[in-house]
Amino acid sequence: MPTRFAATRPTRRIVRVKSDRGIVYLVGAGPGDFGLLTLRGRELLESAQVVVYDFLVNPQFLTLCPTAEKIYVGKQAARHSMTQDEINALLVAQARLGRRVVRLKGGDPFVFGRGGEECAALAAAALRFEVVPGVTASIASAAYAGIPITHRDLNSSFTFVTGHEKEADYQEPDARARGAGAATDLDYSVLARLPALAFYMGVKSLPRICRKLIESGMPADTPAATIRWGTTPRQKTVAGTLADLPEKVAAAKLGPPAVTIVGRIVALxxxxxxxxxxxxxxxxxxxxRTRQQAGTLTQRLTAAGARIIEAPTIETLPPASMERVDEAVRTAGSFDWVIFTSAAGPAAVRERLDRLGTDARVFGKARLAAIGEATAAAVRERLALRVDLMPTRSVAEALADDLRQAGETAGKRFLLLRADIARPALVERLRTDGAVEVADVAVYETRRARSLPPALLEALDNGEIDWITFTSGSTARNLAALLGPDRLARLKTAKLASIGPITSQTLRQLGLTPAVEAATHNIDGLVAAMTGQTD
Structure with a gap:
């Protein structure tokens, strides 16, 4: 019989990673705009057990991981909360505890983010890791400053450069000990021939950068711009040329974090x-507004360019007793009209319907009325019902007028599902106009917030607040009470935006004058009033 020989197999080195250990995700958060976080990054933050984050990370990202342990390892020029070696050891230690760790980094982890060093440390420890790219600062900041990083008529390349590669003041002791290697030496004679450059972390060394480029042959009148806090409401751009940009940046008192773009593309x-x-x-x-209701207004104002400080002055909570609420919900169909006066009402009713094991069919033949488009939208979204009546003006008196003019008040039965502090005006008008029954049921209660966020108090003390928005009289009263007399006086340096006449009346009673009042008493009207008066 012929002899059979086993096929020769190449020798392979197998690295075994324990599957029961944790994993580290290096996630690029982008340069600051919350909307630039990737979907994968958001998904990982929401499931993280530990988040290790940098100085440049937008604090809003941390709201996506409320239950995670958060560890700050931020670095600023010459001020490091941890050395890089300590950060590497921290990531290894957390992964060895079996945790899902998100290493959240500004920009992109692999663009001057030292992500390569962190991955190398994890690989040396035989630990699992993944890298989620982010939008790097120079590309995003340039785009938000109106500078395309490439243009077919102006450049065919775009080069990333570190701006303080030899600034000893910026380096950690271990970095200084390594000395200046090939990775830190820049050949300005080469850089000066390139059409477009992006310098990271180079504010302090900007005069040297511009001087070296000019000395190496780049024309002194080459357009250049420095962009600080790119993609955020704090963004500030100073444009000039290689010859005068350092002086302009110094005059504008621009400091880190910033990137500098050099090339003809800046002129665009x-x-x-x-x-x-x-x-x-x-x-x-x-x-x-309440934290639950602030989202839409915050989004609209952010889209208009504002920096937002959310300072809820109201907290909503269920009534102490649900007996009357449940009875009202069960018998809603026996009324002629069911009225909602705020978006929180339909949400509260939907929760009770779910708890009672029933649905919107309890409303039977009752007709629905709502004050304001947001309330009508909440009825549609929460109860899958359309309202039969919504006044053009979002105030209780307007609804009462419309009902009376339509002959729908006298002899009718009304159920009002609203807040415990709702104004009595609607109840009084309905009874005066001949309603045979008006049941006013508080389906949720409101309380003054226990405190204001430190960010608001600090901004107010520093005179940094431009606008304060008020969407109800209670937001105005509660803010005044929480601030106290001394700080309340400081509101006069800010512009006050009121959603409608009732809110404006409350502000005036507090000695405050609204700068604008929404013509249509809803969020769209409020934002429109503010964007029409920005000076």
Missing amino acids: RETLGWFENRPLFGQTVVVT
Whole structure:
């Protein structure tokens, strides 16, 4: 029989990683705009057990992981909360505890983010890791400053450069000990021949950078721009040329974090600028709505360019006793009209319907009325019902007028499902106009917030607040009570935006004058009033 020989197999080195150990995700958070976080990054933050984050990370990202342990390892120029070796050891230690760790880094982990070093440390420890790229600062900041990083008529390359590669003041002791290696030496004679450059972390060394480029042959009149806090409402762009940019940046008192773009593409900013042209750009706006209701207003104001401080002055909670609420819900169909006066009402009713094991069929033949578009939208979204009547003016008196003019008040039975502090005006008008029954049931209660966020108090003390928005009289009263007399007086330096006449009346009773009042008493009207008056 012929002899059979086993096939020769190449020798392979197998690295075994224990599957029961944790994993570290290096996630690029982008340069600051919350909307630039990737979907994968958001998913990982929401499931993280530990989040290790940097100085440049937008604090809003941390709201996506409320239950995770958060560890700050931020670095600023010459001020490091941890050395890089200590950060590497921290990641290894957390992964060895079997935890899902998100290492959240500004920009992209692999663009001057030292992500390569962190991955190397994890690989050496035979630990699992993944890398989630982020939008790097130079690309995003340039775009938000109206500077395309490439243009077919102006450049065919774009080069990333570290701006303080030899600044000993910025380096950690271990970095200084390594000395200046090939990775830290820049050949300015080569850089000067390139059409477009992006310098990271180079504010302190900007005079040297510009001087070296000019000495190496780049024309002194080459357009250049420094962008600080790119993609955020704090963004500030200073444009000039290689010859005068350092002086302009110093005069503007621009400091880190910033990137500098050099090349003819910078000249396009004059026609392509968009982010800094928005009506509320750079202005700080306080939103006093409840945390549950602040989202829409915050989004609209952010889209208009504002920096938002959410300072809820009201907290909503269920009534102490549900007996009357449940009875009202069960018998809603026996009334002629069911009225909702705020978006929180339908949400509270939906929760009770679910608890009672029933649905919107309890409303039977009763007709529905709502005050305001947001309330009508909540009825549609929460109860899958459309309202039969919504006054053009979002006040109780307007609804009472419409009902009377339609002949729908006298002899009718009304069920009002609203807050415990709702104004009595609607009940009084309905009874005066001949209603045979008006059942006013508090389906939720409101309480003054226990405190205001430190960010609001600090901004108010520093005179940094441009606008404060008020969407009800109670937001105004509660803010005044929480601030106290001394700080309340400081509100006169800010512009106050009121959603409607009742809210404006409350402000005046508090000695405050609204700068604008929404023509249509809803969020759209409030934002429109504010964007029409920004000076």
